Structure formats: C-alpha cells, structure tokens
Amino acid sequence: MSDGSADTRTEIMEAxxxxxxxxxxxxxxxxxxxxxxxxxxxxxxxxxDTKEDLLVAFIGFLIEEFEEKRGENxxxxxxxxxxxxxxxFVFSPEDDRAAFHIALLELRSQAPFTEAYREQxxxxxxxxxxxxxxxxxxxxxxxxxxxxxxxxxxxxxVFATMDGARIRQATLAEDGYAAAVRDALYDHxxxxxxxxx
Amino acid sequence: MSDGSADTRTEIMEAxxxxxxxxxxxxxxxxxxxxxxxxxxxxxxxxxDTKEDLLVAFIGFLIEEFEEKRGENxxxxxxxxxxxxxxxFVFSPEDDRAAFHIALLELRSQAPFTEAYREQxxxxxxxxxxxxxxxxxxxxxxxxxxxxxxxxxxxxxVFATMDGARIRQATLAEDGYAAAVRDALYDHxxxxxxxxx
Numbered sequence: 001m002s003d004g005s006a007d008t009r010t011e012i013m014e015a016x017x018x019x020x021x022x023x024x025x026x027x028x029x030x031x032x033x034x035x036x037x038x039x040x041x042x043x044x045x046x047x048x049d050t051k052e053d054l055l056v057a058f059i060g061f062l063i064e065e066f067e068e069k070r071g072e073n074x075x076x077x078x079x080x081x082x083x084x085x086x087x088x089f090v091f092s093p094e095d096d097r098a099a100f101h102i103a104l105l106e107l108r109s110q111a112p113f114t115e116a117y118r119e120q121x122x123x124x125x126x127x128x129x130x131x132x133x134x135x136x137x138x139x140x141x142x143x144x145x146x147x148x149x150x151x152x153x154x155x156x157x158v159f160a161t162m163d164g165a166r167i168r169q170a171t172l173a174e175d176g177y178a179a180a181v182r183d184a185l186y187d188h189x190x191x192x193x194x195x196x197x
Numbered sequence: 198m199s200d201g202s203a204d205t206r207t208e209i210m211e212a213x214x215x216x217x218x219x220x221x222x223x224x225x226x227x228x229x230x231x232x233x234x235x236x237x238x239x240x241x242x243x244x245x246d247t248k249e250d251l252l253v254a255f256i257g258f259l260i261e262e263f264e265e266k267r268g269e270n271x272x273x274x275x276x277x278x279x280x281x282x283x284x285x286f287v288f289s290p291e292d293d294r295a296a297f298h299i300a301l302l303e304l305r306s307q308a309p310f311t312e313a314y315r316e317q318x319x320x321x322x323x324x325x326x327x328x329x330x331x332x333x334x335x336x337x338x339x340x341x342x343x344x345x346x347x348x349x350x351x352x353x354x355v356f357a358t359m360d361g362a363r364i365r366q367a368t369l370a371e372d373g374y375a376a377a378v379r380d381a382l383y384d385h386x387x388x389x390x391x392x393x394x
Contacts, residue, residue: 109221122371125365153384154385156381167361171315172319184351188354
C-alpha cells in the first residue's frame with residue numbers, strides 16, 4: 001500500500017473477501033470492490049493498478065491472517081494443535097466459506113496463466129505444509145507423537161486430503177463431506193501418530 | 198445425440214477434450230470445438246444447443262470412459278486394483294492432463310451455479326467412491342484386506358487425498374506432488390489394509 005495506511009488496506013481486503021463471496025472471481029470488477037468498501041473506484045486504483053494486483057495483495061493478506069492464527073494455539077500440546085488445524089478445513093453449509101472457496105478455486109485455476117497468483121499460492125502452500133511439519137516435529141520432540149512419525153509425509157497427506165475434501169464439499173454442495181473425510185483421516189492416520197498411554 | 202451416430206458423438210467428445218486442454222473452460226466457444234472437430238458450428242449446434250449442454254454430455258462421456266476402464270482389471274487381486282486406481286491420479290509434467298485438470302477445475306467451480314454440471318459431477322463422484330468401496334469390499338471378502346477395514350472411510354480418504362493432490366500439482370505446476378502424496382497414502386493408510394502373510 002503506497003500510503004502506508006493499514007486501516008485502508010484492511011478495509012479493502014475485507015471488502016474483497018465479501019465481494020468474492022458475492023460475485024465469485026471471474027465476474028468480479030474493481031467497481032464491485034469499490035462499492036463494497038464504500039469508496040470511489042479511483043481511490044482503489046490509487047492503491048492497486050489492476051484487479052490482478054489487488055488479488056495478489058489479497059492472497060498476501062490471507063497468508064498474514066493464517067500466520068497470526070497459527071500462533072494462537074502455540075502453547076497447546078501437538079495433538080490438540082493438529083486436531084485444531086485439521087478442523088479448520090471443515091465448514092458448515094451456512095458458513096460463507098463455501099462461496100469463498102468456490103471463488104478461490106476459480107482464482108487457483110488461473111494460477112498456471114498468472115505467474116503472480118502462482119507465486120503467492122506457492123508461498124501459501126509452503127506455509128501450510130511447514131505449519132503441519134512444525135506441529136508433527138514438536139509432537140515427536142515432546143513425546144506426544146511416535147518417534148518414527150514422518151513429518152513430511154504426514155504434512156503432505158493431511159493437506160492434500162483436507163484440501164480435496166473442502167473442494168468437493170464446496171463444489172458439490174455436499175454437507176458434511178469435509179467432516180466425514182476428517183473423521184476418516186483421524187481414524188486411519190492421525191490416531192496412529194499418538195503415543196498410547 | 199439426436200442422430201444416433203456414435204462416431205460423430207465420439208469425435209465431438211474427443212475434440213472437446215483437446216479444446217479444453219488448449220483453451221481452458223472459461224474462454225472455450227462452440228466455434229473452438231467445431232474447429233477442433235473440423236466440422237461447421239451449425240452441425241455442432243444440431244447436436245447441442247449450448248456450450249453448457251455439450252459439456253454436460255462431455256462429463257457423461259468421461260463417466261462412460263471411467264466405467265469402461267474400471268472393468269479392465271476386474272480379474273486382478275484387490276490390492277493390485279487399489280494401487281492401479283490410486284496411480285491413475287498421478288500424472289507427469291509432460292502429460293496433457295495437467296492442462297485438462299485446470300479446465301476441469303474451472304468447470305467444477307461453476308457447479309454451484311449450473312445445476313446440470315453439479316448433477317453430472319455428483320454422479321461422477323458417486324461412481325468413483327463406489328468403485329473404491331467395491332475394491333475394498335472385494336479385498337475383505339477374498340482375504341487380501343483386513344476383515345475390519347472400513348470401505349466407506351477408505352473410499353472417502355483415498356478420493357479426497359488424490360483429488361487434492363492432483364489439483365495442487367496442476368495449479369501450482371509442482372512436479373511430483375501427486376506421486377509424493379500417493380506414496381504417503383500407501384505408507385500410512387493402504388499398506389495397513391493388507392493382511393500380512
């Protein structure tokens with residue numbers, strides 16, 4: 001942001017979230033976002049040249065939010081943190097996250113053609129994977145998880161599984177799908193990580 | 198198809214596959230598909246009123262292809278069939294399936310707004326899940342898999358995981374991602390199903 005105003009930036013980012021939920025990605029215009037912020041389109045263009053620039057910043061905003069959020073439960077034991085992390089992918093039909101994930105999926109499908117999106121999504125991907133690796137490593141170190149657990153493999157598995165589950169629930173409007181996949185993941189993978197008393 | 202010609206139908210469906218790989222979904226026109234078939238746009242419109250109708254038929258074509266393919270290895274032991282099924286989600290960077298999965302992802306992100314897409318995708322989803330359930334049930338019956346294996350849970354887990362892996366590889370252009378997830382799935386879930394000698 002060129003004027004350094006954190007408030008304006010946050011306002012624009014939150015408006016972008018709402019506009020994506022309402023309009024989806026493909027049909028979204030700078031005017032829609034300006035309307036949602038309640039400011040002029042020229043003010044929006046003062047901060048971002050194009051819709052693409054704005055959305056690159058928006059993915060950056062999501063990444064920052066994720067970083068903040070993941071610090072919140074740092075004092076909890078690793079098995080609790082892992083559960084909370086996995087639960088974060090599960091949403092209910094009333095949640096506006098279904099609409100948001102659809103918009104995000106549209107944006108993700110543009111990543112092969114828009115290098116700036118791809119770079120941000122790779123950053124986001126790495127951050128999520130590192131977060132899971134960190135939780136599993138902490139769990140091994142603190143004796144909550146088995147010493148022979150493989151943090152990289154667990155991280156890949158948890159992320160691909162819950163991302164796939166979330167996408168299927170959002171696109172097929174199938175309530176409870178992500179929760180059912182989470183339960184299968186607990187029963188077949190995560191419960192096996194925990195050292196039994 | 199109103200003229201009952203299976204050849205014309207197959208030609209149009211194969212041309213649609215190629216056109217989706219080249220153009221993606223959003224920018225695809227009936228003209229692009231007509232050009233790819235090497236026939237006139239009016240001939241295409243004789244068979245399908247709209248691009249949406251054509252793509253609904255195209256998902257139906259993919260479902261038929263899947264049904265044919267899944268019959269091919271019916272005589273193999275269940276553990277071999279499960280491996281082959283999971284491997285089917287893994288593709289190399291040279292494969293045109295990366296481009297195809299991107300186009301399919303665009304189409305999937307339209308499912309909440311286009312009921313006819315959603316219905317076909319739900320059919321496809323159910324077919325894939327039933328296929329995995331069938332393999333696991335056969336494996337239990339034939340003594341290859343543990344008697345306490347849960348076919349529904351395994352089916353959900355395998356499908357969500359490999360779908361998520363495939364999407365991440367295609368959108369982030371990350372070679373080997375799906376293969377790495379598959380390996381983690383084998384090590385942490387599927388190897389545990391098999392009754393040891």
